[in-house]
């Protein structure tokens with residue numbers, strides 16, 4: 068039956084199982100909004116800024132594993148999405164972005180609200196499309212979803228000119244088979260090469276000091292069960308990246324927590340001293356490796372990743388395995404078991420674990436406690452305890468993000484949601500809203516910086532409108548804290564343009580928006596307001612925690628330096644604390 | 652042997668311990684691509700390579716015998732390791748079907764040039780004609796002042812011809828990028 072392009076859009080989205088769209092309307096996308104209204108079966112969340120809509124779709128996708136959808140009009144609507152698109156690209160988040168475009172005959176004419184969004188987003192999308200014929204519309208949309216969620220996931224943009232949404236057509240929605248056939252060059256590799264897997268199995272059994280280094284790819288692949296089995300069977304300690312948090316339960320005795328720039332002493336020591344590093348869905352980001360020449364300097368490296376281009380990009384590896392992390396880990400386990408799961412050097416392996424225990428005891432994650440000022444780490448610990456470790460945490464970017472990574476313990480995948488690759492301030496609140504809408508069964512805490520919060524705080528009103536009970540904990544230090552920390556450590560305390568002490572009264576702001584606002588200025592008030600906030604389930608809550616202004620995130624490996632240069636919480640360097648060097 | 656933490660001082664850290672990040676030599680790579688002839692595919696490929704900080708030295712594109720499928724030959728100068736990255740990234744593009752770095756594989760390559768040479772004197776006309784014969788190229792346009800020569804061949808051959816006619820004065824010149832294909836036969840002398 069002939070129907071409008073706009074109706075075809077809605078029909079295709081329904082076919083893809085879309086239940087919620089985050090967006091903001093405008094002239095070029097109006098037909099689709101009309102079709103959405105007439106159809107009435109897909110929920111729409113009206114973000115107050117398209118960047119917010121984009122991050123909400125990301126938060127939804129990150130929390131649920133489903134494809135998020137964000138929609139905007141042409142021109143400024145589309146450009147406002149750009150930060151979220153780049154963010155999704157860097158963190159491999161499956162999101163389909165739908166933008167309206169000026170009518171086909173006006174494209175290229177500098178028409179009102181025209182922008183070449185396909186050109187602008189070419190380097191920051193997994194793929195993008197401009198729909199030129201209505202007959203292609205359903206196929207392109209289905210291709211977009213297929214590309215976004217398969218292989219290494221990522222954002223896909225579909226730009227639809229207004230006349231296409233108005234035209235009539237009786238084109239059918241293609242089947243998934245047809246979608247696959249229409250993309251002859253796109254064949255994600257899932258299985259992993261068996262020869263390589265055998266090689267890896269042997270190396271794992273032979274290693275004396277192995278470490279698993281787990282990234283976001285393991286979260287995407289939902290490989291927690293396989294990881295735990297491998298770690299326990301082979302007695303391998305596990306460190307996770309920021310993006311990999313929750314892929315391995317952090318309360319597990321083999322957990323080393325995060326590695327890298329703000330990694331734990333013991334994780335970095337383990338990586339520095341290991342003789343086999345098994346990278347799983349991780350990409351050797353510079354925030355992880357520091358100086359690449361001195362990253363795991365004695366180790367053979369196995370790298371399992373779905374993206375062949377991720378392998379040997381920053382560091383040349385010994386055994387590359389391209390494939391889906393879960394599938395490859397399963398095969399690896401089979402192989403190890405077939406070989407009798409034997410450890411070639413059980414005593415060495417035992418000594419290695421003891422060594423690591425020693426490091427954990429010597430330099431656990433800690434901070435100096437206080438009875439007079441609120442320590443930011445204390446707030447996060449209290450949130451952890453009050454939520455019994457079961458909340459989903461979404462953050463902005465800065466010190467509070469790192470403290471959230473360190474002082475909340477994550478036990479399931481998709482529990483820690485933050486902007487890892489692009490490092491986008493303003494990500495936390497909208498992503499938290501998206502996460503809560505996707506996982507209404509979980510408490511969602513947005514742990515935000517005052518600076519980050521102010522970048523997208525207009526979305527508070529969105530949360531009020533849709534009764535999204537996110538709990539927003541502002542770690543308010545009156546500074547762009549992370550920048551201030553760098554200025555303190557590397558620029559002799561020249562605090563250039565980082566003072567945020569002039570700020571709105573966040574409690575009144577919350578109230579003005581119809582949310583609930585609390586403030587804590589003393590440590591004794593912290594737990595109390597968290598408990599109060601947890602009782603509120605019909606609207607968002609803002610908790611303004613006035614914390615110690617000059618607290619630093621430690622330990623820290625200065626950018627581009629080696630783990631040996633790690634600054635510990637007592638200000639000492641790791642190299643002074645213990646020689647990071649094993650012979651062997 | 653193994654666990655001697657604490658006994659070895661900083662001085663014991665020897666450089667061989669540190670992983671060498673392999674840096675390949677910088678040279679010209681010839682990359683061929685089979686792509687779906689979709690909107691923006693060329694821009695996508697150019698964006699990707701420019702995004703890695705490389706310049707495209709040569710590029711030629713044309714349809715293949717299959718409808719909607721084009722073939723490209725790219726020349727890029729760069730570090731081996733990074734070009735390997737570029738090839739992997741090119742393979743990831745949704746519209747690419749096949750990507751091959753032919754640099755180290757026996758292959759045939761050709762390019763075409765049109766060269767308009769000043770030939771105002773009889774001597775110049777004779778000389779150029781002779782060169783055309785030797786190089787087995789063709790004169791495709793003649794005016795009282797000029798010959799326009801079409802030459803196809805390897806880059807070296809085209810360069811050699813250009814060097815030889817330069818003294819007469821080149822009025823205008825157009826060169827295509829290279830086209831290249833893997834050799835199926837045993838490598839043989841090029842004509």
Ligand SMILES: Cc1ncc(C[n+]2csc(CCOP(=O)(O)OP(=O)(O)O)c2C)c(N)n1
Pocket residue numbers: 463464465466467468490491492493515516517518519520542544546547548549550
């Ligand atoms: C959009 C954006 N602009 C600038 C930066 C650089 N930046 C990184 S952390 C930071 C300070 C963050 O301050 P705040 O949100 O208050 O968090 P805190 O570090 O104080 O916890 C800045 C400016 C960024 N990451 N994102």
